[in-house]
Structures are given as C-alpha cells and as structure tokens.
Amino acid sequence: MDDSIQEFKKAVEVGPNSEKTRSNLGIAYHESGERDKATVELEEALKVNPRSAEARSALGNIYMDGGNLDEALFQFKEAVKTDEDYADAHNNLGNAYWAVGWREQAVSKYKDAIERNPNLGVAYVNLGRAYGEAGMLDQAIEELARAERLNPYMPEVHYYMAEVYYDKGMLKDAVSEYKKSMELYGQDAPPDIIAAVNSRVALAQYKAGNHDEAVSGFKKVLEIAPDTALAIKPEEKAISKTSSVEMQKEMIPKEKALAESYSLMGDNDKALKQWRDVIVHCLDTVDVPGTHIEEGTVEKARSSFNELFQADAIGREAQGVYLRIGRAYLKRGNLGEAQLELKRALDINPTLLEARLELVKILIRKGSLEEASLEAKRAELLYPSNEEVEILLGDICLKRDMLGDARVKYNESLELSPRSVRAHNNLGVAYVGQGRLDDAVMEYLAAIELDPTSPKIHMNLGRAYYRKGMKEAADLEFDRALEINRNLAGAYKGKAMIDEDVGRWEEAISGYEQALKLFGEDKYLQKAEIHDHLAAIYSKKSMTKQAISELLEAVELRLAAVRNYDALGLHYYNNGSFEEAVRYWGKSVSLNTVLAKRYERLGTYYSRAAMYDEGILVYKNAASMYRRNESKALMHYNVADIMLEEDLLEGAISEYGKAVKLDPKLARAHTGLGLAYDKKGMLKRAIHHHKKALEIDPNLAEAHKNLGLCYHRQGLSKEAKKEFAIYNNITLKEQYR
Structure with missing residues (x-):
C-alpha cells in the first residue's frame, strides 16, 4: 500500500488537476487507515470535478468509517444523483441506510446495485445478509449462493451463509461454512474477526451437542481475544431480564403505596406480604445498569416488614428451622443442600442477613462468583453499613483478581470495624497481589496484634517476608504458624522454599513431601508447583530420572486442573x-x-x-x-x-x-x-x-x-x-x- 501511495503522489505532482489521480490517492490513503489525508485528496478531486461519483462515493465511505452517517448518506445520495448507473454508489448507499436502521431502503438499494452491475458480488452478500437478519432465510441462501458463484473466495459470503444455516438449525452446514470463512480470513485478519468466527463455530458445536468441541472453541476465542468473551453467549440464552426489572421498577412505588395503605388500615397480613414484595422487587433490580430506587424505599420496606414479621410466629419458626438445617448441612460439607435450605429461609424472610451471608459464603466456596456477587450486593442494599458484607464483597473481588476493588471493600470494612482481623489479613493478601509488600506486612502485623493465634496470618506474613528477601524473618513466621497448627501445608512449603534457596536439599525435599501429604486431593496447582520444585532440586543433584518423574507428576496435576476447569x-x-x-x-x-x-x-x-x-x-x-x-x-x-x-x-x-x-x-x-x-x-x-x-x-x-x-x-x-x-x-x- 505504501508503494501505491508513493506512485499516486508522484502522479498528482505531475498532474495536480487530475480528478482521477486525486481520487486514487485518496482511496489509497483510506485503505491504509489515513482518513484525514484521504478526505483532503477526495475533496480536492471534487473541486476539480464536482460531478465525480467515484470521489463522492469514496468520501462517503470515509464518513461511514468515522461514524458520521448523516454526511455519508449525503455523499452517497449525491453520487447516485450524479451517476445513476454507478452500482458501487447504490451499494454503498444501501450500507448507509442499513447502518441507520432503514432496512427496506437498504434492500432496495442493494437490488438497484445488482440491476446495474449483475457481477457486483458484494451487493449479493449485503442483500443476503439483509434477508438473513429479516428471517427470510431461503432468499438469503439464494443471494449468498449467487455471490459465491461470482467469487467463492470472499470470507463474508461463507460467514453469512453460516449464520443463515445456524438460524435454520442446519448446524453441520453452519460449522462447515464458518470454517471456510476462517480459512479465507486467514491469520492476518483482525483478532476480533477471528474470535467472532471461532465463537460462532463453537456455538454451533454447542447447539449440536458436541460439548467437547464447543469448549475447545470457546477457549480458543478467549485465547485470541479475551475482550470478546461475551460473544460465546448463545443468542437464545441471552434474553435479559432487564425488561421485567423495568416493570418492577415501575411497580415498586405503587406497591410501596399499597403496603402503606394496608398498614394504615391495620390489615397486617396483607401489609406484611406487600412489604415483602417491595423488598423482593428492590433486590431484583440489583446489578442492573441504570436502575435507581427512590431514597429511603429499601430502609422503609425492611423496617416495616421486620416490625410486622415479629408478630408472625409461624413464619419466624419456619425461617429458623430452615436456617438451622442449612447450617447443619454446611457443617457436613453438603453445600448444595445447605444452599437450598438457606434460600427457603430467605423466601420467608428476604431481610434475614445471617442466611444471606451464609449463602454468599457457600457460593464463594462453590466458585459461583457471579451469583455470590449478586447476593452480596443484595445484602449491601438491605444493610449498607455492615462490616461482614463489605468483607465478603472484597473476597469476591479478590477471587476475581480485581485487587483494587477488593482493597476498597476491605478498607470500607475497616472504617466500620477497625479491629477486624479478617479485613486486615485479606487486605494484606490484596496488597501482595499488587506487589505492595510493605503495605501487606503492615496489615498482617496489625492482624497478628489483634489475634496472635491465627496460623494462617503468620503463614501469610512469612510469605510476604520471603518475597521481600527477608528469609530469616520468613522462616520464623512459618515456624510460628506450625507451632499453632502442625498440619498447615503452606507453612511446610514456605520453609522448604527457604531450604531450597540456601542449598539444604534434603531438608527441602522433606518439607515439600510433607506439604504434598497435607494438601487436599483437589489442590492440583499447589501440588503441581511443589513437584516443580522437587524436579528442580533433583536436576541440580544430577538425579535426572527422579527429576523427570516429579515433572511428569506436575504435568499430570495441571492436566487434571485443565479438565476440572473445562x-x-x-x-x-x-x-x-x-x-x-x-x-x-x-x-x-x-x-x-x-x-x-x-x-x-x-x-x-x-x-x-x-x-x-x-x-x-x-x-x-x-x-x-x-x-x-x-x-x-x-x-x-x-x-x-x-x-x-x-x-x-x-x-x-x-x-x-x-x-x-x-x-x-x-x-x-x-x-x-x-x-x-x-x-x-x-x-x-x-x-x-x-x-x-x-x-x-x-x-x-x-x-x-x-x-x-x-x-x-x-x-x-x-x-x-x-x-x-x-x-x-x-x-x-x-x-x-
């Protein structure tokens, strides 16, 4: 493209009043991404020949790319007026109509383009795409087939054909066409295009029941362009509940007024039910962008409901039973049953904070962070100044690697309760994740001052000292952790790392092996890391076969983690x-x-x-x-x-x-x-x-x-x-x- 620009620039120097040369230079600039220079050259071309349909149409394309649809429409319309038989201008005008949502006018212009140039493949593609999005799938296939006969090497032909097949439920054909489009786009295509095509292939595989292939495809999308991850969401599953939430937002003031009137009338049963509905509808609006509930509504609903609920002996007994059963299941490690019982308690009393907090903790343990975040935000809406709620929100952010947000939540918790051991410790973890080791040490020391008997905090402090290169201090903290709890795998690992660093091979091997015994079966990555360390030690000791054995263990554990994540x-x-x-x-x-x-x-x-x-x-x-x-x-x-x-x-x-x-x-x-x-x-x-x-x-x-x-x-x-x-x-x- 640079060579073309240089040639056209030379031509312009020779003939500065040539409309064709100016247009060619402008188009070359546009294709190389230099829109400003392209605009200058095309405007110069129009000064030379105001009736140049090609220059008008090319200028319209620049405005389209820049998002200036009004100006693009004007230029395309002028191009069509100037040269009624210029098929490209009709096609481009169709694209502009499509962009502003004028579907019928767009289809008409694509047809006009084809009538003037039956070999204009891109017009058939655009018409096929338009028919496809309008649900006219058979007509779409006909137009796209015509485009393919003209040029089978246009990736867009196969992409839109695949979209039509996907909508018709012809999933094998859809996958085949998506793959053809990928081959034609090639690896030089922008990552978002490659990711989008891979995403559609994976969706088709998923819909066809080929789940292993679908997972592989979704992972490929994440590998190519992580920011396009939401493209893997099937359209049929992507129906938002926003519309129902909007209805609820409109209903909340009416229901609140109705609840107040029942209260004034002394009809406590109806008032209790109505206040509960107000609370539930308020909670359902959590995490929906752009929502706003009138100030004081939630607090009024909560206090009114709880006041009336005190008189509901049966309801209070039922919520207590479900809460106790849920906690019993939780002690036995039966998270699914515990979750079910706690939700039953919340169905009776949606303001029951202890049940909602237990539910959040279960969801965090299960790894359901999206759901955990939703429940924690509901708790925060009901109880906006609760230390435990802020800590749990911080924990969720920490699990999501949103370290800055986690820090904010832990600090908010400490403002509410400066002596919170857990908040100090978890804030230290967030600081470590950000590489702020001095700040982490300060938080761990603050936590230890409040509770010197927590082995985990001593272990965390040891890890921070180790990362700072303070090995003696680290070793001391690991020892203190083990004095409190002899079964702390992480502390054995920390001491072994220090032994490895200073060349005490046998002590390091012994420490790592003890840590391996104590880590749980599901701790794939922690155990894999220890096997890595053992492999490195055996390699330094020239015990190659043992090093290979340890590394194979590490690989197998990571493969198990991959299978588990998938x-x-x-x-x-x-x-x-x-x-x-x-x-x-x-x-x-x-x-x-x-x-x-x-x-x-x-x-x-x-x-x-x-x-x-x-x-x-x-x-x-x-x-x-x-x-x-x-x-x-x-x-x-x-x-x-x-x-x-x-x-x-x-x-x-x-x-x-x-x-x-x-x-x-x-x-x-x-x-x-x-x-x-x-x-x-x-x-x-x-x-x-x-x-x-x-x-x-x-x-x-x-x-x-x-x-x-x-x-x-x-x-x-x-x-x-x-x-x-x-x-x-x-x-x-x-x-x-």
Missing part, C-alpha cells in the same frame, strides 16, 4: 452463568502456557537422559500449547535437533522447516537445515541455508563453521578459510566477554 466452565455455561464459564475457561487457557513450559523442561531432561522418543513427544506437546509462533518454532527446532542427532534426516528437515515457517528469523533453524542437507549430501541446499542463517544473524558462529565445512567439501578452500577465520574470531571474542 468441566466447571461447561457446567456454568449450561446453567446460563456465562461470566463464570468464561472465568473458568480463561483459567484453563492460562494453564496451557504453564504446561507448555513444563513440557519444554521435560524435553530438556529427556534429551539429557538420551530418552529421545519421549523428548520428541513432549516438545511436540509444548509446540501445540504455546500461543506465540516464536515459542512454537523453538519447540519444532528442538524436535529437529533430536531427529538430526538420531539421523532421522527427513523428519529433521520437516521439523526445521516448520520452525522456519513459524519464525522466519530463527537463524539456528536454517543452520539445522543446512546440517541435515549436508548429511544427505545435498551441499548446494546446505550452503543456501547456512547463508540464509548468516543473513539473519551474521555473528552466528556455528553457521560460519558449517558453511566453511561445506565449502571445504566442494574444494573451495579460499571460501572455507574465510568462514573458519570468521568463526574463530567470533568464538575468541565470546571467550573474553
């Missing part, structure tokens, strides 16, 4: 909790890179132990999991190196080739190709790749040496001596660095 994400997705599904799938995606690094390390260990088949396998696993092409390329390079060592030359050439394709600047891969071709006796190809490596990195000593050897075999002694001299010079410099 299953949890699907569970929440099936239940309509899309934010929770995205959160768990996001965790699963983030683990891929961690797993890739572990597979890479395993490859190193396997190579060191001459276990080449295993090395090839894990390097390939790493290549499939890394996101960046440069990282994938290195893994293929490692596979190729092993194959070259084993004289598997065709395989080595294939893997080096993959590395070069993924990362054209990986000079070592070209050198590897040179060595492989050299072993096959193909010296010309070998020389080509060694030279290519040196084009990328002129200081790659290995490439100079190998190129010299190739020249030597060809009898080119002068060239060989030159390369060997460069090789010696580079290696000599490296020795003295």
Whole structure:
C-alpha cells in the first residue's frame, strides 16, 4: 500500500488537476487507515470535478468509517444523483441506510446495485445478509449462493451463509461454512474477526451437542481475544431480564403505596406480604445498569416488614428451622443442600442477613462468583453499613483478581470495624497481589496484634517476608504458624522454599513431601508447583530420572486442573452463568502456557537422559500449547535437533522447516537445515541455508563453521578459510566477554 501511495503522489505532482489521480490517492490513503489525508485528496478531486461519483462515493465511505452517517448518506445520495448507473454508489448507499436502521431502503438499494452491475458480488452478500437478519432465510441462501458463484473466495459470503444455516438449525452446514470463512480470513485478519468466527463455530458445536468441541472453541476465542468473551453467549440464552426489572421498577412505588395503605388500615397480613414484595422487587433490580430506587424505599420496606414479621410466629419458626438445617448441612460439607435450605429461609424472610451471608459464603466456596456477587450486593442494599458484607464483597473481588476493588471493600470494612482481623489479613493478601509488600506486612502485623493465634496470618506474613528477601524473618513466621497448627501445608512449603534457596536439599525435599501429604486431593496447582520444585532440586543433584518423574507428576496435576476447569466452565455455561464459564475457561487457557513450559523442561531432561522418543513427544506437546509462533518454532527446532542427532534426516528437515515457517528469523533453524542437507549430501541446499542463517544473524558462529565445512567439501578452500577465520574470531571474542 505504501508503494501505491508513493506512485499516486508522484502522479498528482505531475498532474495536480487530475480528478482521477486525486481520487486514487485518496482511496489509497483510506485503505491504509489515513482518513484525514484521504478526505483532503477526495475533496480536492471534487473541486476539480464536482460531478465525480467515484470521489463522492469514496468520501462517503470515509464518513461511514468515522461514524458520521448523516454526511455519508449525503455523499452517497449525491453520487447516485450524479451517476445513476454507478452500482458501487447504490451499494454503498444501501450500507448507509442499513447502518441507520432503514432496512427496506437498504434492500432496495442493494437490488438497484445488482440491476446495474449483475457481477457486483458484494451487493449479493449485503442483500443476503439483509434477508438473513429479516428471517427470510431461503432468499438469503439464494443471494449468498449467487455471490459465491461470482467469487467463492470472499470470507463474508461463507460467514453469512453460516449464520443463515445456524438460524435454520442446519448446524453441520453452519460449522462447515464458518470454517471456510476462517480459512479465507486467514491469520492476518483482525483478532476480533477471528474470535467472532471461532465463537460462532463453537456455538454451533454447542447447539449440536458436541460439548467437547464447543469448549475447545470457546477457549480458543478467549485465547485470541479475551475482550470478546461475551460473544460465546448463545443468542437464545441471552434474553435479559432487564425488561421485567423495568416493570418492577415501575411497580415498586405503587406497591410501596399499597403496603402503606394496608398498614394504615391495620390489615397486617396483607401489609406484611406487600412489604415483602417491595423488598423482593428492590433486590431484583440489583446489578442492573441504570436502575435507581427512590431514597429511603429499601430502609422503609425492611423496617416495616421486620416490625410486622415479629408478630408472625409461624413464619419466624419456619425461617429458623430452615436456617438451622442449612447450617447443619454446611457443617457436613453438603453445600448444595445447605444452599437450598438457606434460600427457603430467605423466601420467608428476604431481610434475614445471617442466611444471606451464609449463602454468599457457600457460593464463594462453590466458585459461583457471579451469583455470590449478586447476593452480596443484595445484602449491601438491605444493610449498607455492615462490616461482614463489605468483607465478603472484597473476597469476591479478590477471587476475581480485581485487587483494587477488593482493597476498597476491605478498607470500607475497616472504617466500620477497625479491629477486624479478617479485613486486615485479606487486605494484606490484596496488597501482595499488587506487589505492595510493605503495605501487606503492615496489615498482617496489625492482624497478628489483634489475634496472635491465627496460623494462617503468620503463614501469610512469612510469605510476604520471603518475597521481600527477608528469609530469616520468613522462616520464623512459618515456624510460628506450625507451632499453632502442625498440619498447615503452606507453612511446610514456605520453609522448604527457604531450604531450597540456601542449598539444604534434603531438608527441602522433606518439607515439600510433607506439604504434598497435607494438601487436599483437589489442590492440583499447589501440588503441581511443589513437584516443580522437587524436579528442580533433583536436576541440580544430577538425579535426572527422579527429576523427570516429579515433572511428569506436575504435568499430570495441571492436566487434571485443565479438565476440572473445562468441566466447571461447561457446567456454568449450561446453567446460563456465562461470566463464570468464561472465568473458568480463561483459567484453563492460562494453564496451557504453564504446561507448555513444563513440557519444554521435560524435553530438556529427556534429551539429557538420551530418552529421545519421549523428548520428541513432549516438545511436540509444548509446540501445540504455546500461543506465540516464536515459542512454537523453538519447540519444532528442538524436535529437529533430536531427529538430526538420531539421523532421522527427513523428519529433521520437516521439523526445521516448520520452525522456519513459524519464525522466519530463527537463524539456528536454517543452520539445522543446512546440517541435515549436508548429511544427505545435498551441499548446494546446505550452503543456501547456512547463508540464509548468516543473513539473519551474521555473528552466528556455528553457521560460519558449517558453511566453511561445506565449502571445504566442494574444494573451495579460499571460501572455507574465510568462514573458519570468521568463526574463530567470533568464538575468541565470546571467550573474553
């Protein structure tokens, strides 16, 4: 595009009064994203020829891209007036009509464009899209099929065809067309487009019941463009309750007035029921953007309801029974039954704070953070100055990695209750997450001053000291934690990390193994991290087989965590909790890179132990999991190196080739190709790749040496001596660095 701009600029210098040249330069600027320069050139073109339909239409496109639809409509209409037969202007005017919501006028203009130019494929695409969105699916397929016959390589054709098939329930056909559109968009397409297409493929798979493929697709969307995560929400499930909430907002003042009138009339039964309805409808508006409840409504409803509820002996007894049963289930670890009983208590008395707080804690433990946040906000609406509510809101933010919001909530809790041990401790955790270790230490010390018997706070303080490099202080806090609770896995791990750092290998191994025994079965990632540490220790002790065994354990645990996150994400997705599904799938995606690094390390260990088949396998696993092409390329390079060592030359050439394709600047891969071709006796190809490596990195000593050897075999002694001299010079410099 830069070359085109330069050529058109030269043409304008030669003929500044050429409307066609000015238009071409303006269009080139627009296509390169320089809208201001494009506008200047097109306006100059219109000064030369005010009746230029092409310039008008191109100027309209610029205004469309900038969101100035009124000006775009004006320019397109002028273009059509100027040249009634200019099909592109009719099509563009149709797009402008579509953008402002004038569907019928848009369809009419697309038809006008096709009538004037039956080979204008984009007009058929636009008409097909319009029919599809209007529910005229068969007509949409006809128009899109015509567009495909004209140009089967337009990705938009296949994308909109897939949308129509999806709406018709033809899911296999939809998936096929989505995949075609992805192939045609290619990897150079903007991430949001790639993510959108992948999202639709996954949705089609989900609707077809192929849940494993759907989860894989949703994770790919999160990997490509995390900000488009909500695109994975099925449209049929995306019906918001906003409309019903709006109705409730209108009803709340009327119901409040009715409740007050019942109270004045002395009809306590009806007044109690009516105040309960007011409270429930107020709570249902929580977390809906733009909602506003008249000041004092909630407080009035709560106090009036509770005053009347005191006289309802049966209701009070029932709420107490459900609350007690819920707590009993909770003690036994039966979270589902506990949740059910607490909701029954809240159905009777929606203001029962202790039941709602217990419910929030259960939801946090279950990982249902979206629902937990909703219930906590309801509690906050009912009791706006409650320390426990603010702490729970902080805990939810902490779980969501919203550290700044968590800090705000914990500080609000401390304003209400400055001696809250839990608020000080959790605020310290938030500070650690933000890297503010000094602030974290202050909060932990404040918590310990209030409660010196909490082993967890001593352990947290030890971790903060460790991160600050204060190992003696850290070790002391871990010891204090273990004096209070001998079964605290995290404290054993902390002491083992200190032992590892100072080279006390046996003590470190013992500490890590004790921590492994104490961590629960579901603590996949914590246990995986310990196995990583053990692998590193055994590697330093040259106990390669033990290191491999530990790393395999770490990998298996992380794979279990991935499977667990995938299953949890699907569970929440099936239940309509899309934010929770995205959160768990996001965790699963983030683990891929961690797993890739572990597979890479395993490859190193396997190579060191001459276990080449295993090395090839894990390097390939790493290549499939890394996101960046440069990282994938290195893994293929490692596979190729092993194959070259084993004289598997065709395989080595294939893997080096993959590395070069993924990362054209990986000079070592070209050198590897040179060595492989050299072993096959193909010296010309070998020389080509060694030279290519040196084009990328002129200081790659290995490439100079190998190129010299190739020249030597060809009898080119002068060239060989030159390369060997460069090789010696580079290696000599490296020795003295």
